[in-house]
Amino acid sequence: AQSVTQLGSHVSVSEGALVLLRCNYSSSVPPYLFWYVQYPNQGLQLLLKYTSAATLVKGINGFEAEFKKSETSFHLTKPSAHMSDAAEYFCAVSEGGTSYGKLTFGQGTILTVHP
């Protein structure tokens, strides 16, 4: 079984400040890990993914995430927040194999960016 825990349902940062959204996972096999962003009343957009290649993954809009197996973490960061980054962010895990593509999502973190 797999699970995802996102620490902090709400994160608030100032424009230009560092963004750090935390994600810890549990998986019985080497996982595939994803970060998605959801804007109000819209579907999910893929930010980045880890699929057992480089542990530091760069995504769109200046976001990146680092896979740390020892910590079972996949935290999302961005050096400088922009107002347009305000949205809800979901971390997700897939185990591959026969469960390939089936995603288990975390609870989501709402990011607020204030001027």
Next chain:
Amino acid sequence: GAVVSQHPSRVICKSGTSVKIECRSLDFQATTMFWYRQFPKQSLMLMATSNEGSKATYEQGVEKDKFLINHASLTLSTLTVTSAHPEDSSFYICSWGRGETQYFGPGTRLLVL
């Protein structure tokens, strides 16, 4: 990224009626697609996995006779909520798999009165 469409984007219906939601992959073909639902202030929960030409596999707690999935082709799938009730009100989102990545539709917001 890949483009997935859903129709309608929003629907309001009376209790007891059936609602059909259409999901299309516009720029790639895939054998496998997924249906999720998202209740207010909650995360997405997988409802079912659908493979073209086969019966869908439903997650525990999801009634297959209530949520009918028709996966007619490699680019089209429909979800029919039969005899909808207010507790079925939710945000329904489809996704298509390409490799290890899911591409999500914009979602359909269903409100059952």
